[in-house]
Amino acid sequence: PRHGQKTAPTTAGFGHDHWEIDPSELVKGKELGTGCFGTVYEAWWKDNIVAIKLMKPGSMSEDSFIEEAKTMTQLSHPNLVQLYGVVTKQQPLIIITEFMKHGSLWQFLKSKVPGILNETERLIMFCVDVCKGMKYLESRKCIHRDLAARNCLVGQNYVVKVGDFGLARHVIDDEYSSSYGAKFPIKWAAPEVLKYTKFSSKSDVWAFGVLIWEIFSGGELPFANMSNAEVVEIICNKDERLKKPKACPHSVFTQMMNYWAQKAEDRPSFKNILSCLLEILETFK
Numbered sequence: 002p003r004h005g006q007k008t009a010p011t012t013a014g015f016g017h018d019h020w021e022i023d024p025s026e027l028v029k030g031k032e033l034g035t036g037c038f039g040t041v042y043e044a045w046w047k048d049n050i051v052a053i054k055l056m057k058p059g060s061m062s063e064d065s066f067i068e069e070a071k072t073m074t075q076l077s078h079p080n081l082v083q084l085y086g087v088v089t090k091q092q093p094l095i096i097i098t099e100f101m102k103h104g105s106l107w108q109f110l111k112s113k114v115p116g117i118l119n120e121t122e123r124l125i126m127f128c129v130d131v132c133k134g135m136k137y138l139e140s141r142k143c144i145h146r147d148l149a150a151r152n153c154l155v156g157q158n159y160v161v162k163v164g165d166f167g168l169a170r171h172v173i174d175d176e177y178s179s180s181y182g183a184k185f186p187i188k189w190a191a192p193e194v195l196k197y198t199k200f201s202s203k204s205d206v207w208a209f210g211v212l213i214w215e216i217f218s219g220g221e222l223p224f225a226n227m228s229n230a231e232v233v234e235i236i237c238n239k240d241e242r243l244k245k246p247k248a249c250p251h252s253v254f255t256q257m258m259n260y261w262a263q264k265a266e267d268r269p270s271f272k273n274i275l276s277c278l279l280e281i282l283e284t285f286k
């Protein structure tokens with residue numbers, strides 16, 4: 002457990018925990034989309050519109066997830082999709098979060114919303130938003146493990162927020178959690194993750210580099226014409242990297258290359274990255 006947190010005494014399970022939501026207070030609306038752990042719906046909770054994610058039964062180890070939910074409700078930042086609470090007393094497990102009106106960043110990038118995505122300044126703003134959220138997670142010793150455009154969301158005024166942080170650790174599906182599994186996000190994984198499944202905030206920095214590549218590539222798949230095995234080969238043994246997307250300024254691409262340093266300790270922290278990106282943003286205002 003992080004912060005030397007002891008697990009709560011078992012009696013805590015019987016009290017009414019503030020992160021446990023009464024499912025009778027939820028009114029499910031339209032389906033919004035499917036992530037790899039379950040399906041997301043619009044819903045109403047206490048007169049607020051929220052997003053609820055119904056977890057595929059058996060996809061999540063419940064006890065460890067409930068532990069995680071307690072910490073996640075304490076993480077709060079303008080660039081994190083706020084977790085409001087969970088329903089764990091019945092199946093399916095439900096995660097209740099703030100509603101993000103423009104959906105997943107990946108879908109947004111592909112939808113080519115006219116007038117929004119051709120502004121370099123706007124694209125750098127997206128990178129800055131994600132970086133602010135990740136700097137906060139880094140400061141709270143929370144490792145994301147699956148940072149990618151598909152796990153970021155776009156809200157009011159096109160603010161971008163990081164979602165699903167901390168969930169990846171609790172997925173039971175070996176196809177997802179093992180680096181040999183078909184669903185493992187190989188193309189976003191740092192060398193030490195591919196070789197030793199060693200996750201850290203520095204492996205999140207590597208994934209952040211791939212996410213910025215996605216932002217400037219309009220949601221294209223990284224290493225599109227390569228198999229996962231070929232990506233492992235060039236990343237671990239050949240030291241090759243993704244090419245600069247056409248829309249990406251050289252100043253941003255130079256930073257991106259630092260996020261993909263072979264050794265984790267040679268990569269900058271999200272704290273350093275943010276000050277660099279803000280400086281670059283100034284030159285586009």
Ligand SMILES: CS(=O)(=O)c1ccc(C(=O)Nc2cccc(-c3cn4ccnc4c(Nc4ccc(C(=O)N5CCOCC5)cc4)n3)c2)cc1
Binds near residue numbers: 034099100102108109
């Ligand atoms: C190309 S498309 O068919 O229009 C389309 C298909 C899927 C998505 C999408 O966001 N999927 C997805 C997958 C996993 C989690 C989530 C997802 C997770 N969330 C967590 C909090 N809020 C959300 C949320 N909100 C959404 C999702 C979709 C819409 C929507 O109906 N849109 C259509 C019109 O353009 C704006 C978006 C609006 C809000 N979507 C969402 C967005 C657009």
